[in-house]
Amino acid sequence: MDSFRRDGLTFDVRDAGPRDGEPVVLLHGFPQDSAAWDLVAPALHQHGLRTLAPDQRGYSPMARPHGRAHYRLRETVGDVLALLDAAGLESAHVVGHDWGGIVAWALGAWYPERVRTLTALSVPHPAAMAKAMVTSDQGLRSYYMGVFQLPVLPERLLLAGNGAVLRRMLRSGGLDDALVDHYVRRMQEPGAVSAALGWYRALPWAGRDPVGRVRVPTLHIWSTGDAFLGRAATEATERFVEAPYRLEVLEGVPHWIPELAADRVAELVTAHVRTAAS
Template identity: 50%
Template sequence: MDSASSSSRLTSFTRNGLTFDVTDAGPLDGDIVVLLHGFPQKATSWAGVSAQLAGHGYRTVAVDQRGYSPGARPRGRRAYRLSELTGDVVALIDRLDVGPVHLIGHDWGANVGWSVAAHHPERVRTWTAVSVPHPAAFSRALRSADQARRSWYMGFFQIPLVPELAIGRTRWGGSVLLARSGMEAAARERFRREIVQGGALPGALGWYRALPFVSPTPRVRVPTTFVWSSGDSAVSRRAAELCAGYVTGPYRFVELAGTHWIPDQQPTAVVDAFLDGVTRSR
């Protein structure tokens, strides 16, 4: 497919020899919303959000990001630097060739989305971050014992091979820990099928292993909505509340009850927050 348009679906795109899978849904002539998944999930985690956005007339483009798409699994942790992940999303937006898009990201997808919105504001109409605040807010919160305790796994993921073995080959390393975080059974089964059995786990862990190479993310000036749940096991209230200090444009904080897995469990809340953000940006 040479171009994305109102008469054709985008199923994949390429950047620097890597091929990324895309799920393109909703009315072809609708305003485009690019959806960025987090760890350890793929574009399928947006199914509920995408279906509801289609009902509101939006076209959604959900990408299986670097390490997750079978054709985009480079070796070496430097290949998973935030600058590369950001470049992949910019390439997707440019491939769509429709001007600025609405952007929604969850978990690691939110981290990437913050970077896209900060470094490439001309490509983003509105930005909706789900669960994870601006990277600088998260870094500040890490100085607290509460956030450091919640983020223990980030250090564990730096160890070569051991996380792959623990997560991929033991019940404790995968399903039990995800269940404790509030992930429901259907999503945990999807994780085993798509991430572990699908061979995406090493690339997914590469995002964490590239953290030593991260450069600062500037403040964001595009219209921004941040959605966080009070029962999030990975992100503290302090991290969530610090987020406002890193947005210079219109900003709204939406607090929900529930777990970290908001797109799966509360798609209506995500869509409502997004639609409100669009209305406020006009």
């Protein structure tokens, strides 16, 4: 399938690999789209896995509702459940990076019956993140989240000069020019950058949607070169998982793990899937 619907919204999805393979849902973050997994997915297919990589809420052109309440975690999690339903899947392995990782953590806590395994790239468990914000340097690393709460200004800043600020941020993280151009071009689509920022602007609802303890086998991949996410929350995450848990640290890799460490990600995810399936 190449799309699915929920509540009048249409989401684009890349469904590839062996149809009878173990299903793996790949969830991107900000300001990416499903192209973040372009190097990971083929490697997973070679190991007999099927991948479903949606352009999430705000990123699919026909799934950009107005208003930050539409981007609260309950909604973004509901989108993944709708994807599973549309694909006829009772459950799947869920891999998420950045905001996609937050969705993955919530799925593992709220709907463990629908998650065979969980793999979170970069982002710690939300409760560990919240604590680290006031007990470590994480608050300084996350200053941009406060800036993104402002109306209008973040859109103008990110897209000014043909997206110069956004381009600089992505290039400084090691992404190549072709991928940077692709992500910036997507953010320049009508309403795209405001919709993508909606995920951040929905953070005031986080207290109403707490992510509890996760009870599915979990792999957490973090990189020491991540400028946005530090060690404190990463090391505290294990206490919020009541299932087999493994932390894999990638030395020197920047935040954009799916694009910059694709072979290692595919290797780790494949092993994680096989361990749970055996």
